[in-house]
Amino acid sequence: MILSERQARIEAQTAASHAVAEALKAKAAASSTEAMIAHLKLMIEKLRRELYGQRSERTARLIDQMELQLEELEAKATEDELSAEAAALQASLPAPAPRRRPSRKPFPEHLPRERVVIAAPSSCPCCGSMKLSKLGEDVTETLEVIPRQWKVIQTVREKFTCRACEAITQPPTPFHVTPHGFVGPNLLAMVLFEKFGQHQPLNRQSERYGREGIDLSVSTLADQVGAATAALAPLHDLIARHVMTAERLHADDTTVPILAKGKTDTGRIWAYVRDDRPFGGADPPAALYCASRDRRHEHPDAHLAAWSGILQADAYGGYNGLYDPARPGGRVVPALCWSHARRGFFELADIAASSRRGPGAAPVSPIAVEAVKRIDVLFAIEREINGLSADARLQVRQDRSRPPVEDLRAWLGEQRVRLSRSATVAKPIDYMLRRWDRFASFLDDGRVCLTNNAAERALRGFALGRKAWLFAGSSRGAECAAAIVTLIQTAKLNDVDPQAWLADVLARVAEHPIHRLDDLPPWNWCPPSTTAIAA
Template identity: 65%
Template structure:
């Protein structure tokens, strides 16, 4: 009689279920430039082939429709009216998959913007949902735009989200260079000589200063007020006229090399700026503290060093309009989506805005770029990812884009 050995299995190890977020995190880590994919797989306790399967899985999710500043629930409703069943959670998954797969490209754009000699900076409010309330969060925008001083580097925009407006955020974002921005006090520590990574150069916006005078000198708008019209300020009119003379010079030197711009400013603008300062100081002595025009004069004189830095560096622009334009989408979006549902939602909005605005700055259709990149990036070696950057990308179906 033959003896049989029977092995009794007392427990079975269950196959681990990986969540979408875990897959996104691991795929994004594996796509980082210089990363060894097998090391990421080994640290997670999976075979390297599993990572590649997840990568394809995330890329096979259709690229999300680039919303016209619409909340995802409204996009879901729009699809439903067209007979397409796409739930809010599915659309959120699409955005999450996109941010995971596109993270390496986002990192390259981030490095490109922060390496700029001069950066336009601005911020705007974005309500972020909290327990029983909403916090007034912030979207910080940084724009690289070298073309005004003859630079050949492509333009790009970068966005970050935060739950507050503390100074630590721009401190963490920016290292060196020129910051073209408004007079937000949180930027001031960036310009101090004792700053550990070195001071940034402050360049303030003349458009902000002009706007304060223009409100007091706008004849057309004031006429519409009828009986409620207020007297036009002759001092404000004169200030606008003098500032506009500087803008006339800037229009003539736009896109010239920085050295040429500086030479023209030294020749033509310096005298006008000196005369403007002397005139404002004289006029200020004639005004009472309660005079409406005293405020814009004081605003400029207190910030004169930052306003006049353009006379010493041809790379500096007279305005911060590039950063203000980059935030218009969020200003429009606030009217539609009201708030971000979480910190992660705000971060994803900032992430996708980086891609979309950089596409627009480079005259690229964001939807066409997203669809093409999501279809190709899974098979793209990390060493060639730069080919998919918006300023290197070419539309494989240009006739289709024109037809649409």
């Protein structure tokens, strides 16, 4: 009876794994078809422009949009294909048919070749005989880049046969992060950093490489980006877990246009930053990004479902569900940003900006000027105690910051009574007075920061990049960007060169033991020595 139950359980697990493998196989086929359709549409539009000329500026923009969409579809198809292969292997099923890819041209002859010969065995591993005779060799060419110097690395695997037992011996094929292994880790890291760290779309990178004599199409680059995203997923998950164990998080979001049928949706990139350095915390800083197609409150609720602690954010109402004391994951303590509050007064107190606007500009508000001066006193105190322990910061705030905060609240209340409902300066006053407890929370906890500038700085790259890449081609593309930017921004926060770190991680991640994954994050990473690089 026990044996039959165990057999039934094994059969059920096998059936489930087969169903998962078949579903992933179908998903990979659909992604491949979608990428092929986009590729054909792009080719048709380019042929039309060659035949009939450029009809309008809109046509040129349309082709640019189609190229950006294609690169994300190609990356998505590669990720799905790798997932289907892994599921098929786990379920002991035949691997799905490989996706059709553009035929790769041979590397240019003018590139220098560097032969890396894998050491051959000194004896036959089959019988131990020393009588080995070389049969030939297999050469694998990998395109690699040394800052602005291209070269092709030829990895030679010599093949030997044993004269005693006629067994053939050859070292195994070296690992490559991406399928078909013709892009080296340094080149792949450069492509990732240029796209997600320097805001250079793949079509611009492809054009630049072409001018240097290297033919790498947008489709090929997108294929590599998708494979790298899949390879780096365990490291991204490790950083996400590290961020979500913080006692305090900075949170903010910014707009990211996401391509939809005939339009673009105003999507969002959400940033969650862990940085304990202002109160002397020993844990390393890190940033986590998430993507969504809208700004509904369900997204931060889902991102922070299992987290509780101090949340530094603006007054966006979508966070209110996190502040509910009956929340299943534990109550989140709100702490608002004084920079947001100061900005409302500063815009009305900026004499230089008012003079530039001319006679029609609103007059400078003396109440706003006084409010800015009072708030700047708190910022000056914070600059003095930045980096001290939480207890030391709390003591200074109780002694020096609490009196001006209480005076500011009383003064704002007095000024608000004298103002009409339509007064311009009434809006920033009401913004603070209605949420005063959340603004004053820094007085009772030394871990709380006065501002949410850490999250705003983390989103600056997306704000700058929007002018270069215009939009994300799909929700999957936005999620891929969020994943890679998580790695890049975390490296920057830990004062690590993101490109050098990515190159080293991509070269090591597959053969690195999973139980030693903690060696790879930026805060534990040690740059490889010159000797190791040469080897």
